[in-house]
Amino acid sequence: MLYRLDQAPKLGSRFEHYHRDVRDSLIAKASQWLQAKPGQATATLYGHHLAQYYLEQLQQHFEPEKKADFRQRYARLVQGNAAPTAYLQEALTYKPYLGISDFEFATNWVRRLDPVVNERVLSKWGLVPQDEWFPPC
Structure with missing residues (x-):
């Protein structure tokens, strides 16, 4: 797995x-991370554990930027x-990073x-008063 990560x-x-x-401390730190989990004190580090640890570390490191x-x-x-639906889908990809309600x-x-x-x-949702739906002639 480490070879793949290097590529x-x-x-x-x-x-x-x-x-x-x-890289040099990756396996040791991933092993510590795994063994610190409940019920994993004697667990062996396998490739999927290493990948999971590495992805978490990447997320943490690059999250601010x-x-x-x-x-x-x-x-x-x-x-x-x-x-509008395509626009909404794109906007939703950013939502977790915006910190808004x-x-x-x-x-x-x-x-x-x-x-x-x-x-x-706005008119369909009733957010515009009915008297403003049609402009005066």
């Missing part, structure tokens, strides 16, 4: 630098020519819809 990082990437820094990147992408996200997320999503679609959604 993963792209040369010159931050991932490669991180991997090079942790991933959050910042996803927040920037979300801030630039607009519906454009995409269907479901209500705030839904409000932002509706607000960023194409103006014509936005108007129809």
